[in-house]
Amino acid sequence: MIKIPERISIANLPTKIEKMKKLSKKLGGPDIYIKRDDQTGIEVSGNKIRKLEFTVKEAVDKGCNLLITCGGIQSNHCRATAAIAAKLGLNSCLVLKGNSGTELNGNLFLDKLLGAEIRFITPEDYKDKRMKIMEQIKIELEHKGFKPYIIPEGASNGIGGFGYYKAMEEIIEQEKEMNVHFDRIIVATGSGGTYSGLLLAKKILNYNGDIYGVNVCDDDEYFKNKIYSILYESSEYLNVNLEFSKDEINILDGYVGRGYAISRQEELQFIYELAKLEGIILDPVYTGKAMYGLAEEIKRGSFKECKNVLFVHTGGIFGVFPQKDLFEF
Template identity: 65%
Template structure:
């Protein structure tokens, strides 16, 4: 399978480390792929998706990127950084309030020179695409040609970033002499999971791809992933046939909701940081790793020998509330 052309932004391949003390504690082999180290301003999983999506934008002679997300969106910040690197414009539609603290990703969005439109949660849920289309039209009047990226760059072209990441993992298995039979990632918009799943299916490996949803529910994301798999095939020319039951989403770890932290989640992230020297984020990887550990304790992973967790980044998403939950 040949992937379309992509631009190179990320520092790849990202390394794989064993979580020695956590593995010993749980009696299983747990490894972590450090996609949080893809870069600095562009750190995390979003840049892998942007490498394909932004190439498509450039191929279409676009000089502006429009996208959306929460006010602490990692994807929006990565988009702003990529646009700045290329010398083109970025316009971010963010779910947030005018009096929101200028910190974390929101601060970096401003630092990187992105134009920003804040909208309400209701507007975001019901009208974000229409709002981005309006901005595209306004930019056209200014003489610009804009390219709209969906939330998380989770569409067919963006998901190819994690088809490529799965190829990378398979190469690293050979180098390390390890076969991962379970690969686990946080699921917030579906593109990372869909890309991993597609390439894993095409390569017909023995690995099971698991997602831990950080918002919505398993039924919602199973439908999202099925749609993305069809979109991916339009770019690769190879369609795969998957039943909804084949999509493995470990539900039950959303907690209070998207980007809302509970004390036990923060306590877990803090414990892992002290135990392994790895800092997760409270929005995505913290919930996902917490879910993985709980499922290991329940026996869900008893059939697996080597588990690989994808650290998708997000360290800039630590807001004041979450930081205050961290103990000594």
């Protein structure tokens, strides 16, 4: 029996799995199911809280009282970090890619409401120096008497990956309850931690199904390297020898569109049509691009050998509001 690290229980788990009957019929491909990880909570909604349950447990065990992390201006991860910090009586400092003149909306508004200290940095500094900047902030805050803990982007590191190891355990149990097996599991990929956790569990638990990530930034080579690195970092927490190959990592590349958090009209129209069709709201940054990619791949026949596929809804509803004026009704 493999023993994984301990976690703090914050999220509403397990999240349910629903069949998307109308979308499945419309696309004429496999039956599409959706795991509602958008319902892990309100303040902590989405996939990030699963990873933070493990990451923050490590921080608390080390006696830390302040969480430092980073993300985009509408980062779901940063908002969830601010929420879990407030809930546990910790302080939080968020390093956001953007500027202080940004309209206070969506996740950014919630960051403020939850009491997080916010530091804005340029896109260039975020790309090249974000870890160095967080290390400098850590030193600064230590001088003020805090004991900070740095959480990388998306909590996508070795310890955070166990959030989706646990999610795979849930999925396997739900398959038994529902008497269904998923040939493929699809997830939006933005920092790699969600995918790596699922793949780690697939290998250890001998799950007979493939994991596919739809990248919302960068390209397949970047994510294969990133996920590969996180997998080995996670394996260091386990007393077992695991071998991974980059060939095991499946990325559905080609749906980044205009870039990270930048939407094309066809993506927004897909989000609108799906909301009317299924009563499920996707976000423009992650799940909208990923589900759009899945639908396009089904139309192309890429999933014709599949009977059932599972899409993991990783949340992000607050990211819809800053882009509300771009929708055409």
